[in-house]
Amino acid sequence: MPKEEFNPLALKEQICFPIYATSRLITRLYQPLLDEIGLTYTQYLVMMVLWENDNQKVTEIGNRLFLNTNTLTPLLNKLIQKKLISKQRDESDERAFIVTLSEEGKAMKTSAECIPEKLAQSVDIPLEEVALVKSAMWKFLNSVRD
Amino acid sequence: MPKEEFNPLALKEQICFPIYATSRLITRLYQPLLDEIGLTYTQYLVMMVLWENDNQKVTEIGNRLFLNTNTLTPLLNKLIQKKLISKQRDESDERAFIVTLSEEGKAMKTSAECIPEKLAQSVDIPLEEVALVKSAMWKFLNSVRD
DNA sequence: TCATAATATATCGCATGCGATATAAAATCA
DNA sequence: TGATTTTATATCGCATGCGATATATTATGA
DSSP states (O other), rough: OOOOOOOSSSSOSSSHHHHHHHHHHHHHHHHHHHTTTTTOOOHHHHHHHHHSSSSSSSHHHHHHHHHOOOHHHHHHHHHHHTSSSSEEETEEEEEEEEEEOOOOHHHHHHHHHHHHHHHHHHHOOOOHHHHHHHHHHHHHHHHOOO | OOOOOOOOSSGGGHHHHHHHHHHHHHHHHHHHHTTTTTTOHHHHHHHHHHHSSSEEEHHHHHHHOOOHHHHHHHHHHHHHTTEEEEEETTEEEEEEEEEEEHHHHHHHHHHHHHHHHHHHOOOOHHHHHHHHHHHHHHHHHHHHHO
């Protein structure tokens, strides 16, 4: 039996690759559900942040999603075109913009409420593992945030 | 004390979001290391697949990485421009292309060997959790593959 | 207070990802 | 065998992500 050398560059050994691939595949699972309400995955994330707390600054949304304005600005402009949100200057800080849900944007929350449940059904991972993964990922995210 | 409604659309409840955010953040951690050998993260993944097994078809590489040719073709062309790989028609199947490492491509493996170790140092997650996350992600990936 | 630094947002360019579609070659089947 | 289907790759268009840079506004400090 030949001695198996440990190959640190083997795909199976990587930390990031399975996370990267899983992220893309789950996003793909979301797409048919999101098509029904006309959102992309990232647009859906922004809407979720606003459904939790309306009237947030661009940077606050970015902090929640780990996204910078170079990604958010074009994305928010598309949501404005779709009349789901609007943007006004913060009167107490003329540099900042505050993002606000429109009535259509608020109403969309009702149509979106079934999506997490439907997605969970199509993802076949035991509940305890989902909890473990979520906890480990959030631990990492919070450690990077600081 | 007000009763807390369960909000299925809260960011904290999502499965995909922490995976998606972690994937992007780890990729960002790779970038300074990959800059030293002049690769992007996805290009690095392709090279890893070829370092494990040279002379693979485009589709075989795609299967390993869960990527289609619409992503791989331009990416492989960039690696050809960098003279790290080459592409020849498969003589037994004229539809297919076989991707082969150049001498530079093979040599690059030596420079890359330190990267996994260096990355692991900058990612602050306990080893058991890394193993759990990897196992759960791969279980999901394999379940989707079929 | 006035120059300097920090902060909020925007813009540019490049590299993905991916659905939809096109093309050519191989496999299958009536 | 000739038509149909499947498979391998390529192309197009759109939507991110993000490093680098620019601009405007606010905060800070000599």
